[in-house]
Amino acid sequence: MTLSLFDQFMSPTLLGVPLIGLALALPWVLFFQPGARWMNNRLVTLQAVFMNWFVKQIFQPMSLGGHKWAALLMSLMLFLITLNMLGLLPYTFTPTTQLSLNMAFAVPLWLATVIIGMRNQPTHALGHLLPEGTPTALIPVLIVIETISLFIRPLALGVRLTANLTAGHLLIQLIATAAFVLFPMMPSVAILTSILLFLLTLLEIAVAMIQAYVFVLLLSLYLQENV
Template sequence: MTMNMFEQFMSPELMMIQTALLTMLIPLLLIHHKPKLLGNRMTTAITWLLKTIMLNMTNQLSPDGQKWCKILTSLLIIILLSNLLGLLPYTFTSTSQLSMNMAMAVPLWMATIITGMVKKPSITLAHMLPEGSPTPLIPFMIIIETISLLMRPLALGVRLTANITAGHLLMTMVSTATLNFINTYVTLSIMTLLLLFLLSILELAVACIQAYVFVLLVILYLQENT
C-alpha cells in the first residue's frame, strides 16, 4: 500500500497523543540548565548568534523599531528551529501548516499597521497613494494599494508554507524513487540517492533562508511605519 505523500505533514501520534509539542522541545536538550560561571560551547554559540541577529536588525530599524528586536529574534529562532527539526525523521514540520504561518503573519502585520497609525499616521496613510499619481487615477491607486496592503500577511504565510511543503514533497518523491529502483536499476538508484543528498543540503539552506526572509519582510513592513 502506497502512503499518501501528504501524510508526512500530519503530526505523528504516540499513544493517541500528538508528538508535535515534544518535537518542539528537542532544542532544550542542547542547553545545560545547571548554572555555571563559565558557559559551554553551545551557550557561547547561541550568544554569538543572538548578538549577530540583534546587531543586523538594529542597523536596519529606527530607534522606535529597535524595540521590536527581541520579538523578531524570537520569531526568527522559532521558524528556523521548526524548519530544521522538520528535516529529521519521524518529526513534524509545524511551518508546513498554513494555519500556523498565518497565525504568526497576521498579528505581526497588524501590529506594524497599528504602530504606524499611532506614531506616524500621516506617513502611514501617505503610503496608500504613490507620489506623482495622476488625479483621475487617485481612487484606483488607493484601491490597488489597499489590496496590496491586505495581501501582505497572506503572502508571508503562503510563501513560507509553499517553500517548506514543496521541498518536503520533492524529497519524498526522490526517496521513493530511490527505494523502488534499488532492486532493479542499481545505477539509477545510486544517482537518485546522490540527488536526494543534494536536495537535503538544499533544504537545509532553504530552511535558514525562509526564516530570514519571513523576518526580513516583517522588518521592511516595520520600517514603513516607524
C-alpha cells in the same frame, strides 16, 4: 499514492491527542543555556554570536522605536529555524508546513506593525497608500491597489513559508521513493538518485534556515515602515 505523499503533512495524533503541541514546545528545550560560570562554553558562545549578528543585521537600519521588537523577532527567528530543521529528521512532523500555523504567526505581527504606524504617525502610514506625484485620474485605482497589497502581506508571509517547505519535503520524498524502487532493478541509477537526494537534503537545510530569516526580515521591513 498521492494521499500517501501528503500524509506527512497531517498533524499526528496519539490516543486522539494532537501532538502538534509537543512539536511546538520541543524547540525551546534544544537551546543552550548559559551556566553559572563566568566563561561560557563554545556552543553558548557561538549561539550568542549568531544572535548578536542577527539583531545587528535586522535592526541597524531601523529607528530606535523598532528596537523594542528585537527580543520578539529574535525569538521568532530561532523558533522557526528550529521547527524547520527538526522537520527534516526522519519520522518527524513539521508544524510550519501548516498554513494555519504560519498565518497565526504572520497576521498578528503584521497587524501590530500596522496599528503602531496608525497610532504613532497616521499621516505617514496612510501616505503609503498613495505614491507622491500620482496623476489625479489614477488616484482611486492606486489607492485600491495599495490597500489590497497591504492586506495581502500576511497571506504572502504565510504562503511563502508553507509553500517552500512543502515543496521541498515533497521533492525529497519523491526522490527517496524513486531511489528505493530503482535499487533492485538499476543499482547504478539508484546510487545517482541517492546522491541527488543527499544534495537536495543539503539544499533543503539551507532553505529551512533562509525561509525563517526571510519571514522575520519581511516583518522587520513592515515594522520599519511604521516606526
